[in-house]
Amino acid sequence: MENEALKFATMAHKGQTRKYTEEPYIEHPKRVVALLKSVKHTPEMIAAAYLHDVVEDTEVSNEDIKNRFGAQVASLVEELTDEYEKAKYPNLNRRARKEREVKRQANMSPAAKTIKLADVIDNTRDIVKNDPGFARKYLREMYALTKALQGGHFHLLMKACYEVEKGRIALKMDDFADTPDREP
Numbered sequence: 001m002e003n004e005a006l007k008f009a010t011m012a013h014k015g016q017t018r019k020y021t022e023e024p025y026i027e028h029p030k031r032v033v034a035l036l037k038s039v040k041h042t043p044e045m046i047a048a049a050y051l052h053d054v055v056e057d058t059e060v061s062n063e064d065i066k067n068r069f070g071a072q073v074a075s076l077v078e079e080l081t082d083e084y085e086k087a088k089y090p091n092l093n094r095r096a097r098k099e100r101e102v103k104r105q106a107n108m109s110p111a112a113k114t115i116k117l118a119d120v121i122d123n124t125r126d127i128v129k130n131d132p133g134f135a136r137k138y139l140r141e142m143y144a145l146t147k148a149l150q151g152g153h154f155h156l157l158m159k160a161c162y163e164v165e166k167g168r169i170a171l172k173m174d175d176f177a178d179t180p181d182r183e184p
Helices: 002-012 027-036 043-051 062-069 071-080 094-105 110-130 132-148 154-170
Strands: none
Touching: 002 027, 002 043, 002 062, 027 043, 027 110, 027 154, 043 062, 043 071, 043 110, 062 071, 071 110, 094 132, 110 132, 110 154, 132 154
């Protein structure tokens, strides 16, 4: 299943590149899988980690995932797909969309939370390194999200919190704890 998911994701993301590095997009899911493999996981979680962005970023549907990889993988991919993307909610600003998405993700399964934590780790490293201006907004979002992702694998939760805090310090941002919590 792992090899099939990698091949499928590679084809689905063909021609797409990462925003800052211009590397083939599939390198991001590969790094997410590598992080996921450092903790307890299932074959379905690995497949979903490779596929976590295909429904959101390509023409592949969740039904396609279900037909190819089964209901469990499709369910994980569905949980990981951003429900509040700009195209679906053009009248909501980014802050409102992200706050709703955090609230939704707080109710994901532990397996989906674990995959999302690996995604947060990789994205945070990339964004802090390559776009410090956007990283200031992004890190605040990830601070709220890491709180919501409690229940995912503890090791990856701590790693995600560390990456967010490391980015905050590198960018000399105020402590997030000083920011009043909003209900996600």
